[in-house]
Amino acid sequence: MSELTVEHVRAMANALTLPVQDDDLAEVTHRLNAFLAALEPLAELSLETVEPLPSWLELE
């Protein structure tokens, strides 16, 4: 998977009106790329039929 660049992240933040300062931009980009890479293997799991329940629910 290609990585996001600082410019991509700046554009995303601007679109969402999130105030990402220049000082933060490089690290936020590394963190976001780490997230996307770590979550990529989830695509190999069969998740379509999994109910996305948030927690173990106790029915009373």
Add this chain to the structure above:
Amino acid sequence: MANDVAFLEAGALARLVREKKLSPVELVGIYLDRIDRFDHRLRAYITVCREEALETARRAEASVMRGESVGPLHGLPFAVKDQFAARGVRTTQGSRLFASTVADRDATVVARLKHAGGILLGKLNLTEFALGGAQEFPFGQPRNPWNEEHDPGGSSSGSGIATAAALAAVTLGEDTGGSIRSPAGWCGAVGVRPTWGRVSRAGVFPLCWSMDAAGPLGRTVEDAALLLGVIAGRDDADPTTSRRAVPDYVAGLRRDLSGVRLGVINELVAGADPDMRSALEAAAALLRRLGAVVDSVSLPLVPMAGAVFMAIADSEGAGLHRPWLRERGAEYDRGTRRRLLTAALLPAAAYHQAVRARALIRAQVHEALRRHDALLAPMAPTAAPLIASARAPITSRDEAARRFFTRRSFGTPASLAGVPALSVPCGFTSSGLPLGLQILGRPFDEATILAVAHAYEQATDWHHRHPPLD
């Protein structure tokens, strides 16, 4: 002598108070003295309620002397993470944004401890907003009492320090993805994350509604069990709390382990360093000698738990913090701000995938717990790292992944699965840093993990060792 008293078990202290052999005023004074002597170095506390604690102690002493009926924690000084509201006391969330906020009511758990006779000694340091990953601490850098150059763990940093260093009799923390168990493990204390829904979160500042859990830290399993019994149970102010009856956790501690089935989580042992692996193997061997049937169990998705957890918890946190990030972003610690901004940019599709992956991880944990009474794992891959290592800049994607996801895969499976888990001391590294054994149990079966931990603890002497502060 005062040191000996400070390190006594909570139950023993409460007994001495009830029997008029120890004055609550004297006991509060002992802990205040230790705070004065050591906390300028350790920075466990954000706020010390000195006068209020002494005044409450005087009333508690008078009550005992009059022979009145008293609660199970009567006269016992406790402290809580500064994420818990305490009426009339500054409640900062470890952040400049709330530096002068004073709570107008008690969190339910604080009210329950007070009702049981506990005396609030103060509010404890934490990583900003209980998020973890803070670079700077506005109220002082918390330090590990076993080696002050090392991280005490987080986010309930002050709770781990104050418990291990006897700066309070017992403490409360909050655990979203390991925030009670991590400081307990790295500081050499016992910390319990209860089943989600076992303990009220009313008055506890949220991070992630579907995983936040308040719980106790103590120097022994019995201390933690005593506290859990007081704070657990239905609370109408928190509709997620269960109506199940709360067992007597202390009475249930002395259980024969013969035939108890324990599974060691392969993937987490494989990810630990040699010190942690040998401590865990020794703990498993000891539990076998105590009668438990110990085998290994594979949970293949667990190595992904850290990333899945952060995708969910950080996204929820980013949603909560979004207005403040826009208006007051500069007041956040830069580590907190960058973590929240990253999560705010994470695509909703990634969050949705993570929520579904969570259901699979939960199914693996629950399936393993159908075949075992409890699961064993290292609390962390290593002992406490250097504080300086957490402050180093992140200069690559791989560095970010290593720092944020790998370690979190140890504490987060219990959080994702909604099951109870605890950390109990299981040894020391050659450099003298504590190691924590993690025990996970079935939903609402805190009693079993406490009993296993207690049997292990009583067969070792780790809990008799104290940090070298003098």
